[in-house]
Each structure stands twice: as C-alpha cells, then as structure tokens.
Amino acid sequence: MDSIEEKFPRTVAAAIEILIDKLTATPREKVKFANMSKSALVAYNKTIENYIVTEFRLPGNEPLMKSCALLANLSRIDIHQASYILLHAMQIKLLETAFLKLMR
Secondary structure, three states: OOOHHHHOOOOHHHHHHHHHHHHOOOHHHHHHHHOOOHHHHHHHHHHHHHHHHHHHOOOOOHHHHHHHHHHOOOOOOOHHHHHHHHHHHHHHHHHHOHHHHHHO
16 A cells, blocks of 8 residues: 555645646636735635645645645644645746746
C-alpha cells in the first residue's frame, strides 16, 4: 500500500501544479484567476476549500501542511489556512508566468 507521501503532493510547488491543471483549463481561466483580488480569492477559497482539503488530504498530509506553514512563515496552520495558502501560491505562480504577462 502506498504511503500518504507517495499518493499526495508533499510541497506547495507540487500541489499548485496539480491545482493549475485541474482548476484552470483555459488560458482565459488562468488570467481570470491570476487577476483575482484578495477578497475574491478569499471567497473562492470558501467555495473550493473542501475539494483542496480532500484532494490533498490536508488533515493527514503533514509534509504539505509544513510546506504551507513554511511559505506563510508560520509555525503551525490549520487546513483552512493551508487551502488559502495554496490558492495564493497558485495565483503568484500564474502571475509570474511569461504567458500571462503576454496576455495582459
């Protein structure tokens, strides 16, 4: 049987690659997500949080939880914070891509 570390992403970078593939299928969706305001991102997190928690098994995926906490410069976080941290990291990654810079 695979361990949790083998089945689920262990780092923020690995998790956001999965999220980008699953949540933003088209270039237009990528641009829309990248340009979300903070309040829109918080609202979006509320609608997608259960999916992220389940998809990445956040209550039991300690390597990913630690990676999220490290990125946020916090010693401990809960699953709600981890979900938002992943979405925010995804937004930053999309903003940094050359593709989106050309689309603006």
